[in-house]
Amino acid sequence: MFLHYLELAWRNTLAAKGLSALMVLALALGIGACMTTLTVYHVLSGDPIPHKSARLFNVQLDASDMVGWKTGEEPNFDLTRYDATALLRDKKAPRQSMSSGFNTAVGLPDAGVKPIFSGVRMTSADFFAMFDAPWQYGGGWNAADDESEARVAVLSASLNDKLFGGGNSVGKEVIVRGQPLRVVGVLKPWKVQPHFWDLTLGSYTETEDFYLPFSTAMFLKMGHWGNMDCWGKGANGGSALDLNASCSWIQYWVEFAKPEDAAAYRDYLVAYSEAQRKAGRFERPTNVRLRSVMDWLGAQKVLPADVRLQTWLAFGFLAVCVVNMVGLLLAKTLRRSGEIGVRRALGATRGDIFKQFVVEAGLLGLAGALLGLMFAQGGLWLVRQSPNDYARLAELDSSMLALTLGLALLASLIAGLLPAWRAALVTPAVQLKVQ
């Protein structure tokens, strides 16, 4: 019976070519717009590290002075070097890392090779294991290397390609700020979006190309790229990166065995904060934050407001398209009241009529979905041409593909319900009499 309805639907769609084309086009426009914005939304709001995002937590402490303090405000965005070093020394979590960003020239001992300016992450040993860095050669460094300011470094795949032609460079030397560092590991291509461990260089920047122990970076007198807040005496005549400077610029992350362990760690942070207050280092009331990856991304409003606005706009557009389709379907259906009257007189039940028209709406929906998919691909292509730092991420994946088809069918079925119901209400006697 379904096949028969499908055949009928096909014939009726062809019979009213212009009207059907209008409906499919309008639906496809709405679906295309929705899928384009939803895909961007989906990609940008995605979980960067799905299997352990609930166990990774960002730490914030409020180390500022009382100037401009208001109750209920967020603590400092980053940690001071003093606090990060203290937390790292205490080792209260199974894994923890302090890190910050910079950009420096990485060269080879052969002075003839032009050095390459690379994004730097200065960090501590656990960083790679915490964030699931994929290794191509070698591995990271250990806590002892952190202690001893070891002259070691980890390269990204692309930097290794540029410097060593992609070969196994473990054990070889690179020159950074005039000092030789030994390569201990090379990463595989590593895409993490958003760049959650440090949002201060842009939420969707690429992962860094060069990694070295934090202590070594300080020994090399590296600078700092990213966000920095200073208060009170600030650098106090020295460098803002000094251990005792009143400046916050370090990202601190901890990993637990299970999410519930966060509570105990929070207690530890509160106790640490209180102790610092007693010692006179902290002035503000204790105010700590411990946020899992997704909470952190949400609190920092990583998803651009424009993307959310676009998504709402697209859904508004789809709503208009669906209302439009209801109207046109209704017109198309009622135009065929005579035919319905005959079918009813020949014994078709109201249910039969209803089913037939729903199938017809579904067929239009399917056509709209396929066309909408093409529009969405076109829309995403347009998005990729735009100059945002997230533009290159806009690709349709299988789950969004399924959602497109589902959304189109749902929209067309919703649009088809009312006309089908009206069609089922047609009374054969009146229609036949008119004819």
Added chain:
Amino acid sequence: MMKDLMPILSTLRRHKIAAGLIVLEVALSCGIVTNALHLIQTRIEALNADSGMAESEIAVLTLRGSKPQPPERTASIVAEDLARVRAVPGIKAATVANQIVYGNNSNNSGVSTDPDNKGLRITAAQYAADEQMIPTFGLKLVEGRNFTADEVLDGYQAFAVSDPKIPQLIINKVMADKLFPAQTAVGKQVYIFGRSPSTIVGVVETLTHTQLHRARGDGGGAAMILPLRGGGSYVIRAEPGRLDAQIKAVTAVLEEGDKTRVVTQARTLTEMRSAFYAQDRAMAWLMGGVCVALLLVTAMGIVGLASFWVQQRTRMIGTRRALGATENQILRYFQLENLLLTTTGILIGLVGAWALSQLLMQSYELPRLPWLYLPTGALTLWALGQLAVWVPARRAARLSAVAALRA
């Protein structure tokens, strides 16, 4: 015309669903289009913001060294570089600034009228450069004077003490009005880094936060210039047509004789502006595209439903024509009917537009929808409705009485 009103109302009453659908579609379009137009307008306003600089004459170069330099030597290296850059023929002025509009760097400091951050305190964008910044940027002094060459301090030395002393500064007009409303700011003292006062020597007309409208908590556009020589971007000013050639010449001068020094980026300010606003432009185009598509779809819906009605009422039209109604009267009938429907839709849509704007204000910190958009949206949809109904209405009017009655 008014005598048509009663029959129209009674017909619409019998086609509640179809009429309701048109009303709903018009209302949705009206609500969305007015707000989208407003969003486009806010973006365009941002695009037209004035940076106060001679944008077409300026280029920005980033110079980086692969070897670390002792920070205490930065100022003297910069001074030597600038002397060589200024000697390049065709360079009108050059400076090294810690930050520049449309760039990624942004330095801000709290400024207060009393020592130790007491008294009135605002946050200001902090530019640091030598006395050539004002001529290089093309800023306009409205009060006071520029720095003199000997007032320019070594940036590293100035901050190497725990209570930095910076005796002079220049502020922008916004900042002057905020700190000293209805007074002259020149000669007044402010406190930036603690207890040492800085005297305002000049006020420039326009100087913006480097991130303009995207800056958050920027003190409402306050900005200041400190007379410090230190690291930053090399900014040059030359004749607009010769800017590209000058960039090449200055790059050669800066990289000359030292392989570890590389100009990693050199762009004109016009390019930087275009890149900075690309996202706003894209958003305005997108909104515009959706508006057009929305209006098209709405028009399509009106054409579709009106055609259906005309077809359904062929017999009625025939009867009226047979009884002496003119083509014009039939045409007017359908136009009036459409006017009634769109007006209802527009009224609902305007309420919706206002509600939507309240929602947007709360969630996206957008400005309130100016009332002017409401009549604009209403007029657009009225025009659209009349245009859309014209095709089917004329077809109805052209029906001959005989053919219509026989159908």
